[in-house]
Amino acid sequence: MAQHGRERYALIGAGSRAGMYIGAMSGTVVGAEHVADVAELVAWCDPNPGRLDVYEREVVEAGHPAPVRYAVEDLERMIGAERIDRVVITTPDFTHAEYIVRALRAGADVVVEKPLTIDAESVRRIGEAIAETGREVITTFNYRYSPRNSTLRQVIADGRIGRVTSVHFEWALDTVHGADYFRRWHRQKQNSGGLFIHKASHHFDLVNWWIAAAPVRVFASGGLRFYGAENAAARGLGERPARGTGASGDPFALDLAADPRLKALYLDQEQHDGYLRDRDVFDEGITIEDNLAALVDYDSGATLSYSLNAHAPWEGYRVTVNGTEGRAELEVVERGSVLVGAHGEVVVDPSMHPDDVVEDDVRPHSERLLVQRHWEQARVVEIPQGIGSHGGGDAYLLDHLFRRVTDDAPLGRVSGYADGVRAVSVGIAGNRSLETGLPVLIEELELGV
16 A cells, blocks of 8 residues: 555556546546545556557646556556556456456556456456465446446345346447447457447346346347348448548448547547547448347346347336345436437437437436335335436446445445456356357356356
8 A cells, every 4th residue: 555545556558448547546537536535546558659648638637647658568567666556457358367467466456347357268367366366356347336226226135025036137229339339349259258248247247236146057149130241231231431430421430530539539549559449330340249138047046037239229228126025127218319410410319418409208318216016006216316427326436446445235336356257257158158059057167256
């Protein structure tokens, strides 16, 4: 621990997600301003120096000294020379295991963005390094901190619906958010593990946490049924632009030049590494699925039926939890519609962008939690107001994370290494089930938890 109670942090990976952590340690995140009192960002590295330039200007403007730059090849030297207590990793998913293991063995604890990693072999590598060093690895699950999700957790923990027998969980990603996974490095399964790992690990963690149980068996189905070149050809979409920037009249084209943040972090930095953030979603070479479903059995005897769609016309999720004494239902609309303007541009609803002129009275931005016990009428459960993004959960997560809170009774929102493993275990088993067409026992994966 550094002097004066401030821990010394290093960051690996300067993409858009890094901004939350950098902002917190710079005192600019609403609701988590005081994190800078206990955490100091002293060093960082990224293969793309231009993205570090962007963040360096922001850190200095916030009144902090610029962190010392290192090459990613010098991670161990950075940890030693800068006396790093903790490393934050926000790099592409397939690199997580390497950086986690190297940081642990160099003498630092680790905070890693979800998912922990993408396959069974890399989980085992991380587990071996933890056993060898005694260091800590935390996977950040900000959705646990969203008040709507923590309120559902409390309803279940209080026994209001009895013992949980089954869960149905449907997640809809719309043609803005869902499409984005098919533009970026996520589009190749070797990089992200597919949406079963990269996206759904959030959702599987929620279920594991909501019902306080561990997954034991997974049977999955899915495929690439909307995005990709073959699907575009089957629907007669014709010739496609190679990238979105500069394309006009195409709602699936992302123009990086139109978004100052994306322009600064990606378009202006292509000269350094050639990474294209705006590739066509109907391109060749996409290997991840856009429709996924899974049946998951738990050690408690409960069963989860899960589905994910990445090309829905609205965004949000529906959760139904059935119990021996009743039922809880959570419905969340994060974006009610995605429309096309007069010139082919995407126009989203005012729930996400208040300056837009589109109104959506039929499916407004909303969240509602109902509990209905047997022999009673349904009752609305009040959901407290949150702070920040991800359903109002980010600020609470950051406060717990940087203050190293370990006891969050009665909600138990603080996640540990085992939680990170259990979250990806469902996706790893699901991917294996997709390959074999058979159910997969998680114990057969030998993940160590």
